[in-house]
Amino acid sequence: MADEKPKEKPREMRAEVTVPYEMAVGSNWHRFFEGLKEEKILGTKCRKCNRIFVPPRSFCPRCFDDNEEWVEVGQEGRIETWCYSNLMFPGQTLKPPFVPVQVVLDGTDMGFQHRIAGFDLSDFEKVRALVKFGGRVRAVWNKEKKGTIFDIDYFELVT
Amino acid sequence: MGKAVAIIGTGQTKHGRRNDVSYPELVREAVKAALEDAGLTPKDIEGVVSGTMPSMMEGISDTHLYFADAICEVGKPVLKVETCGSTGQSIAHCGFYWVASGAADIVLVVGSEKMFEGDGQATMSTVADPWFLKPFSAGAPGVFTMQAMEWMHRFNIPEDKAREAAALISLTNHDNALNNPFAHIKITMTIEDAKNAFIITYPVRLLDVCPTSDGACAVIFASEEKAKKICKKPAWIKGVGFRGEEYFLGESNKSIWPSATEAAKHAYEQAGIKNPLKELDVAEVYNPFTYQEMIFYECFGFCPRGEGPDYVLKGTFTMKGELPCDPSGGVLCTNPIGASGLIRLAEAALQVTGKAGARQIDGAKLALSHAMGGIDQFNGVTIVGADL
Ligand SMILES: [Zn+2]
Numbered sequence: 001m002a003d004e005k006p007k008e009k010p011r012e013m014r015a016e017v018t019v020p021y022e023m024a025v026g027s028n029w030h031r032f033f034e035g036l037k038e039e040k041i042l043g044t045k046c047r048k049c050n051r052i053f054v055p056p057r058s059f060c061p062r063c064f065d066d067n068e069e070w071v072e073v074g075q076e077g078r079i080e081t082w083c084y085s086n087l088m089f090p091g092q093t094l095k096p097p098f099v100p101v102q103v104v105l106d107g108t109d110m111g112f113q114h115r116i117a118g119f120d121l122s123d124f125e126k127v128r129a130l131v132k133f134g135g136r137v138r139a140v141w142n143k144e145k146k147g148t149i150f151d152i153d154y155f156e157l158v159t
Numbered sequence: 160m161g162k163a164v165a166i167i168g169t170g171q172t173k174h175g176r177r178n179d180v181s182y183p184e185l186v187r188e189a190v191k192a193a194l195e196d197a198g199l200t201p202k203d204i205e206g207v208v209s210g211t212m213p214s215m216m217e218g219i220s221d222t223h224l225y226f227a228d229a230i231c232e233v234g235k236p237v238l239k240v241e242t243c244g245s246t247g248q249s250i251a252h253c254g255f256y257w258v259a260s261g262a263a264d265i266v267l268v269v270g271s272e273k274m275f276e277g278d279g280q281a282t283m284s285t286v287a288d289p290w291f292l293k294p295f296s297a298g299a300p301g302v303f304t305m306q307a308m309e310w311m312h313r314f315n316i317p318e319d320k321a322r323e324a325a326a327l328i329s330l331t332n333h334d335n336a337l338n339n340p341f342a343h344i345k346i347t348m349t350i351e352d353a354k355n356a357f358i359i360t361y362p363v364r365l366l367d368v369c370p371t372s373d374g375a376c377a378v379i380f381a382s383e384e385k386a387k388k389i390c391k392k393p394a395w396i397k398g399v400g401f402r403g404e405e406y407f408l409g410e411s412n413k414s415i416w417p418s419a420t421e422a423a424k425h426a427y428e429q430a431g432i433k434n435p436l437k438e439l440d441v442a443e444v445y446n447p448f449t450y451q452e453m454i455f456y457e458c459f460g461f462c463p464r465g466e467g468p469d470y471v472l473k474g475t476f477t478m479k480g481e482l483p484c485d486p487s488g489g490v491l492c493t494n495p496i497g498a499s500g501l502i503r504l505a506e507a508a509l510q511v512t513g514k515a516g517a518r519q520i521d522g523a524k525l526a527l528s529h530a531m532g533g534i535d536q537f538n539g540v541t542i543v544g545a546d547l
Contacts, residue, residue, distance in 0.1 A: 012178055012276075015218050025290065033290075053410075055291050061405045080409065081309035084361035085297030089280035093294040100295045102305060102409045111409025113295050124361045133312040149294055 028058035031070070036151035039141050043108055045069040051109040074106025075139040076158060082116060082131055084124045097121050103137055103155055117154035130157060160429050161259030163547055165386035165393035167379050168197025169505035174374030174493045175343040182217060182273045186375045187229035189498075190269060193377035198389065201231035204379075205263040210240045210250035210270050211497035215282045217273045230269045230377075243286060244445065245401075245532030246270060247376070247500020248539030252399050254380040255541070259396075264382045270502075271375035272495035279371045279496075287534060292408065297360050299447070300368060302408065302534055304360040307450035310414040314465025322362060324468035325449035326353035329366045329491065331477050332446065336488025338517035341502075343372040343493040353449075362450075369447035374495030376502045383547070394508035397525070398432070398542040400425030408534050419458035419531065419538040426540040427460075430525075435460045436475075436482055439542075440523040441510045443503035445530040446489040456484075459527065459540075478520070486510070486518040500530025504541050511545045 025033070028044070032055060035042040043052045044067035046060035054073055059066050080102040088096050099121060102111030116137060121127055136158035145151045170192025177185050194200065207230050209223040219225050223232065223239045230237075238257075242249040247270045254268035280298035287293040297304075311321050330350055336342035348366065356364035386393040402418035402425070404411045411417055423435075432438050442459070446452035453467030461482060462470040470476070476484040485491070487506045490499050507526035509515040515523075524545040531538050 010179060017215065017218055021289075023289065029290065055407065061410065081305045081312070083297065083301055083304035083308060083363075084358075085301050085304075086357075086361070087280065087298050087300055087359050089284070089298055090278050091281045091284060092296065092298075096297075098295075098297070100297055100301055100305065102309075104409075110407070113292055113407075113409060115295055124358060128361070133308075149290060 077105035118156040163383040167390040177373035183226040183229040189375035210246040243532030248530040270498040274371035324471040328449040329353040332491040336492035369494040376498040398426035398429035442527040503528035
C-alpha cells in the first residue's frame with residue numbers, strides 16, 4: 001500500500017573507493033627532496049620581489065616570474081604559529097597528539113609547515129608552557145633518509 | 160556588475176543525518192522547495208549551476224551527473240563549480256553572472272553535501288598535497304586553529320578573553336539554531352559547556368567546531384524583468400566579491416586574511432556600503448569555527464582589527480545586537496559543506512524579504528552572506544537588499 005509506512009528504516013549499503021597514485025613532483029621539488037638527503041634545506045628566490053621560498057617554488061606566485069636562483073637556508077627558525085592536535089581521522093600520517101607548526105626558517109620569508117616534537121606531548125598544558133610564539137626551533141634529522149619531508153624528523157625547541 | 164539580478168526563490172532540506180533518502184532524493188527536496196517558493200516549474204529554468212565539495216566526500220565523482228534529474232538539468236545547459244567550503248558562494252556568483260550577462264533570465268543554483276556517508280576530514284585532507292601539507296594535517300580544525308593562534312598573538316589578545324568570546328559565539332549560534340526549522344544541531348547549552356568541552360585542536364574545543372551534515376540548498380536567480388513579473392518581493396543582489404590566495408598556508412598573513420578582507424571590500428564598493436556595522440542589518444558569516452568568526456568580523460570591517468572579542472563580549476552580534484550575525488545558527492550548527500555557503504545567501508535573502516520566521520531580524524533591508532574555502536585560501540561575499 002502506498003500510504004503504509006515502511007516497517008524498517010531504508011538501509012545503507014557499503015561502498016569503497018581505493019585509488020593508488022604515482023604523482024610527479026617535478027624537478028623543483030625533486031631537487032628539494034634530494035637536498036634533504038644531504039641534510040640541506042634548499043629554497044628558491046624570486047628575482048623580482050626577492051622573497052625566498054621553502055618549500056621551493058619554480059615560480060613566484062605573486063610576480064609569476066621563474067625562480068632560477070637556489071639558496072640553502074637555515075636549519076633553525078622561529079615559530080610563526082602552531083597548534084596541538086587531538087583529532088584522528090583515516091589517512092592521517094601522524095598519530096595524535098602532535099604539534100603542527102609553521103616555522104619561518106632563517107633566511108626565508110614565509111612559514112614552512114612541519115611538526116614540533118622531541119618531548120612528552122601527552123599533556124597539552126605542558127606543551128603550551130614550552131611552545132611559544134617567536135620561539136626558536138631547530139631541525140632534527142632522521143638517520144635514515146628517504147628523500148621525503150620526514151628526512152627532517154621534527155623540529156626541536158632551542159633552549 | 161552587469162544587469163540587475165534578483166533571488167526569486169530559495170529552498171532548503173531539513174539538514175542533519177539524512178539516511179532516510181538517497182543523495183539525489185535529498186537534492187531534489189531543496190530544488191522542489193525553491194521551485195515552489197518561486198512559483199515555477201522545471202521548464203521555466205534556463206540553466207543550472209551545481210556544486211559540492213571534493214567528490215570523495217560521498218564516493219561518487221561528478222555528482223551533477225548522478226543527480227542530473229534532481230536538479231532539472233535534462234535538456235538544459237549545466238555548469239559545475241567547486242571551491243571547497245566556498246563552493247556555495249562560488250555557485251551563487253556563477254548563477255548571478257549568468258543572469259547579469261543577459262545570457263539567461265532564470266537560473267537555478269544548487270549546492271549539496273551528504274557528509275555522513277563518508278569521512279569528512281579524510282576527504283578534506285586530500286585537498287592538501289601529499290608531500291608538504293598533508294603529512295602534518297590535523298584536518299580543517301588544525302588549519303583554522305593555527306590561524307586563530309596567529310591572530311591572537313599578532314593582536315595581543317589574551318587567551319582567556321578569546322576563549323570567553325568564542326564560548327559566547329558558540330552559545331549565540333546554538334540558541335539561534337533553535338529558531339531555525341532547517342538547522343541540524345539543536346541543543347541548549349551554557350557558556351561553561353563551551354569553555355569546558357573536549358579539546359579538538361587546542362584551544363579549539365568541541366562546541367567551537369561545526370558538525371558534519373547532510374543537506375542541500377537551492378536558489379533561483381532571475382533578471383529584473385522576470386523578477387518583477389514573477390515575484391512579489393525579490394531579494395536584489397547588491398554586490399559580489401571573491402578572492403583567492405596562494406596555495407601554501409605560510410605564504411600569506413592569515414591573521415589579517417587578505418582574501419576575506421578584499422572580497423568584502425569589493426562587494427561593499429558595488430553595494431555602496433561605507434560603514435558595514437551601521438549599514439548592514441544582518442550578516443550570515445560562514446562560521447565553522449568560533450575563533451575564525453571573530454577574524455571575519457575584523458576582515459569585514461564590523462570592528463577594528465584585534466577587537467573582535469571585545470565587540471562579541473558586548474553583544475554586538477547577538478540577535479538583539481547592533482549587527483546580528485547568523486540568526487540561522489550558522490555553519491556552527493549546520494554544515495553540509497557544498498550547500499553551506501549557499502545557505503548563507505538563502506538565509507540573507509529570507510531576511511531582506513521578511514520571510515525568516517522565528518529568526519527574522521525586524522525590518523532587515525540589507526544583508527551580507529559569505530563563505531570560506533580551501534586551506535584558508537578562498538573567500539566569497541554576496542550582499543542582498545530589499546530594494547533594487
Ligand atoms: Zn616575486
